[in-house]
Amino acid sequence: MKAWQAYRLRLQRRRWRLRALRKRRELSVVADRTEKIRPADILVLTTLRNENARLPHFLDYYRGLGVGHFLVVDNGSTDGGAEYLAAQEDVSLWRTEASYKRARFGVDWLNWLARRHGHGHWCLTVDPDELLVYPFCDTRPLRALTDWLDASSIRSFGAMLLDLYPKGPIGAQPYARGDDPLDIACWFDPGNYSLSRNATYGNLWIQGGPRARSFFADDPERAPALNKIPLVKWDRRFAYVSSTHMLLPRGLNLVYDEWGGEKTCGMLLHTKFLDGFSDKAHEELQRRQHYAASAEYKAYAAALEAEPELWCRWSERYINWRQLEVLGLMSRGNWT
Amino acid sequence: MSFGVVILVHNALDRAAQVIRHWADAGCPVVVHVDRAVRRARFDRFRAELGDLSDRVLFCSRHRCEWGGWGIVAATQSGAELLLERFPGLGHVYLASGSCVPLRPVAELDAFLAGRPRTDFIESARVTQVPWTVGGLSEERFTLRFPFSWKRRRWLFDRYVALQRRLGVRRRLPAGFEPYMGSQWWCLSAATLRAILSDPQRPEIDRYFRRVWIPDESYFQSLARRWATHIESRSLTMCKFDFQGKPHLFYDDHLPLLRRSGCFVARKIWPRAQAIYDEMAAGGHPAGEAAPSPARIDRVFAEATERRVRGRSGLYMQSRLPNPGWENGFTAAPYGVLEGFAELHDGFTEWFARASGATVHGHIFAPERVEFADGATVWRGAMSDNAALRDHQGRRFLTNLIWNGRGARQVFQFGPRDSQRVSWDIAKDPNARIGVISGAWAVPLLRSGRPAARLCDLAARLQQVEADHLAALRSPHAKARIRVWTLAEFLEAPAEALALMLSDIAPGRAGAPPPPPAMVPLDGLGRFLQEMRNLGMHPYLTGDIPIEPPAPRRPAPRPYLVRPHA
Incomplete structure (x- = not known):
């Protein structure tokens, strides 16, 4: 890497960190239990809006993996989710009515919280509709993974976003609060992903899956990015650049091997396509708070008029992480 | 009991105490070395926890054990000296760490060693003839000097190695000395160990090894060649290394695999692998007189290395995007x-x-x-x-x-x-x-x-x-x-x-x-x-x-x- 480019990235990182510092003023404390965080705790960071129905399962899922504390930014929920979160003993909650878009889709807020509370912890930054799976997640807690990453001097762990969808029209099967969303949205695309390298940041750019196939078939360049690096041994000097797709310093983005081998990686099961998605798509389209002028939601809204079905005859039904590994979507690497 | 144990402890002290208690309860005398990096108060508490076993569990003088440094050898020497002095009747001495867990009943190990009284179980291979070394340093471990810590001062470590190479500096080996390498974990007969510790050349050899890199993998391995009568070049402690030379950790889901290996002791065990520690506490998995055969489970670990180093041909995914020419096959099949x-x-x-x-x-x-x-x-x-x-x-x-x-x-x-x-x-x-x-x-x-x-x-x-x-x-x-x-x-x-x-x-x-x-x-x-x-x-x-x-x-x-x- 040229010194000039390194210098520019350093400036950019500084800029994102300053911005996070400025944006912290938008957050007001609802419940601050951060003094309960123990030195070795794994933290979950999330920003959300009107996700009450998903919250009980979301919290239980990550508690089950051994997460110690949740740091949540509530961006103006009106569905009672905030009250529910504020009552949880392992949740610290901040509230803001400020613009999601102008906080760079929540990244500034979470960069701040990670910087303030995450230094030295393994921090998992996920949305409420994302469930992390990693090799051996059925037999080993998340702590086993982070201990191994520590022992291997690995600071960041990649997990591609895998879109799951139900069979039949989206929303045909009702989702009740507390249910496992995987009971309904349990199908995925096993092998239609494209990937390339981002020359500036060094991360991969992965596209494909049902969203590219159904909503962006004629404009694949604009299909959503699926590469994510959600689990990072946080240092206060780090900063997410764009969602959890990439970070600075850019060495953290090298979660793939360039010499033929496979690195250990996980998968984020994305259960966005549930009952209620259609309403959400319309609402988000009105709010215009999403990436690229909400292009993604425009495409959804247009397609959803026709009650689309994402399921096709070659969809796979999700079973476990071993299935994902056999299909070549994730890998144990040399963790065994 | 015909053998004693020297245990090196540096972290996860609760688990180490559990293992020490297990050895001692089975009748083995144990000498514990606790890394000097462990704080005094913590050490005292640890020692007090094992106070009820003071007739069999002794604590030797403490050294600072840093990976790759001399401290580990010094700790082993102190432990072995104390053990041989206080329990002169032992047949063998087993070197273990706090994260080495006995998998089979201790009595089976005792019977195994009692049947092989003069045999020394120590992996010991000529440096030039094994591909084990990582980072390009094999013979140079013995011919260069390594005053800087690899873990904490990598930059200085690397620069100093480069400088010595450039200047063509070579240390001279002690007279009549040939270096051998192998696993750090051994089980030597008391006679051999005594001979090593009272080697007439020891001051010179110790001085030399203080500046060798990772001396714990070569000090006893080399000296055993000088004094042993019958060397079995293998370790009784099962330890699997990954492609970077770092030991694989064992988790609860490895338990069937560990049983199948028939090994007496395995490392490293993840400190939170409750089922493995429970199995130990319940007395271990009996395998009668069967000799350990770690090769049975090699495949699992060989596959892991293969996957990490070469990957699956024709697969492009989130953790594998080979540079041009490194694909190991552009496509997956003809x-x-x-x-x-x-x-x-x-x-x-x-x-x-x-x-x-x-x-x-x-x-x-x-x-x-x-x-x-x-x-x-x-x-x-x-x-x-x-x-x-x-x-x-x-x-x-x-x-x-x-x-x-x-x-x-x-x-x-x-x-x-x-x-x-x-x-x-x-x-x-x-x-x-x-x-x-x-x-x-x-x-x-x-x-x-x-x-x-x-x-x-x-x-x-x-x-x-x-x-x-x-x-x-x-x-x-x-x-x-x-x-x-x-x-x-x-x-x-x-x-x-x-x-x-x-x-x-x-x-x-x-x-x-x-x-x-x-x-x-x-x-x-x-x-x-x-x-x-x-x-x-x-x-x-x-x-x-x-x-x-x-x-x-x-x-x-x-x-x-x-x-x-x-």
Whole structure:
């Protein structure tokens, strides 16, 4: 890497960190239990809006993996989710009515919280509709993974976003609060992903899956990015650049091997396509708070008029992480 | 009990206490060394916890144990000296760490050692003859000096090594001394250990080893060669190393594997692997008199290294995107590419599928849409037939198709009308079996019924594209198995060409192939091509097609085979 480019990235990182510092003023404390965080705790960071129905399962899922504390930014929920979160003993909650878009889709807020509370912890930054799976997640807690990453001097762990969808029209099967969303949205695309390298940041750019196939078939360049690096041994000097797709310093983005081998990686099961998605798509389209002028939601809204079905005859039904590994979507690497 | 244990502890003290208690309860005398990095208060508490076992559990003087440094050897020496002094009747001394867990009943280990009184179990190999070392330092461990910590002062470590190499500095080994290397964890007979500790040359040797890198893997290993009477060069402690030379951790789900290995002691155990510690506390898994055979579970760990270092051929995914040339196979499996055959025969893909048993696609790179086998609009892996999606990354489309189609031989049609993104990739791919009938694009033009004058530009374009593609196939970089016929050559002996392609793509297929498919009518082809020539567009890739209907057949010319370059 040229010194000039390194210098520019350093400036950019500084800029994102300053911005996070400025944006912290938008957050007001609802419940601050951060003094309960123990030195070795794994933290979950999330920003959300009107996700009450998903919250009980979301919290239980990550508690089950051994997460110690949740740091949540509530961006103006009106569905009672905030009250529910504020009552949880392992949740610290901040509230803001400020613009999601102008906080760079929540990244500034979470960069701040990670910087303030995450230094030295393994921090998992996920949305409420994302469930992390990693090799051996059925037999080993998340702590086993982070201990191994520590022992291997690995600071960041990649997990591609895998879109799951139900069979039949989206929303045909009702989702009740507390249910496992995987009971309904349990199908995925096993092998239609494209990937390339981002020359500036060094991360991969992965596209494909049902969203590219159904909503962006004629404009694949604009299909959503699926590469994510959600689990990072946080240092206060780090900063997410764009969602959890990439970070600075850019060495953290090298979660793939360039010499033929496979690195250990996980998968984020994305259960966005549930009952209620259609309403959400319309609402988000009105709010215009999403990436690229909400292009993604425009495409959804247009397609959803026709009650689309994402399921096709070659969809796979999700079973476990071993299935994902056999299909070549994730890998144990040399963790065994 | 005929043996004692020296235990080195540096973290996870609760688990270490559990293991120490286990050894002591079974009747073994234990000497514990606690790293000096552990705080005094914590050490005192730890010592107090084991206070009820003070007749069998002793604590030796503490050293600072840093990975790669001398401290670990010093700690081992202190521990062994104390143990031999206080328990002079021991037959063997077992060196273990706080994260080494006995898997079998201690009595079985005792019986095993009692039956081999003069044997020293220590892995000890000549430095020059094993590929174990990581980071390029094998013999240099013994000939350079390493005053800086590898973990904390890597930069200085590396610079100092580079400097010594540049200056050509070499340390002299103590007289009569040959270095050996092996696992840090050994079980020596008391006689050998005593001899090592009272070696007349010891002050000199200790001084020398203080500046050797990772001396704990070579100090006892080398000196045992000097004093032992019978060395079994293996460790009784099972330890598996990954490709970076770091020990694999064992978790609860490894328990069946650990039992199968029949090993007495395993390391490293993840401190939170409750089931493994429970098994130990329950007395271990009895295996009678069976000798340990860690090789039984080697495969699991060899696979892990293979996966991490070489990966799965033809797979491109979130944690594997090889640089050009490092793919270890561009695609996952052999596949066939047929160019021009479908243009010349009716129902060719169906016939070829029947004859070869393969999955035969149409033109998957056609400009309109992907022609998957059987006209499917979505194919395996949920691949869409949308041409824009495919062209977003044509190479990934091809590698995905072959990856998703593992299990059945994949064949597809290709031609100059198609997107040419993968032209070079298939030429360079040893998995590709390519058969080309050059100039076959003229046939659909002829059959379109349009006058030659209006097809000249199109024909010229197709010919140019095909010529570029053939240049790729004939370049020295081409590694595919490639056969090229001109249209004229093919028409002389179509059945032979088909048979060759069948045997390339589906070798060893039993039985005679079904009768060749019907060729499309080619009446007027010669005249059609001549008209193009008359208009100034020379279709040279078709070969020499006679203007008049062909004469009776001559013997077929041999097709030429472009051999892959070695």
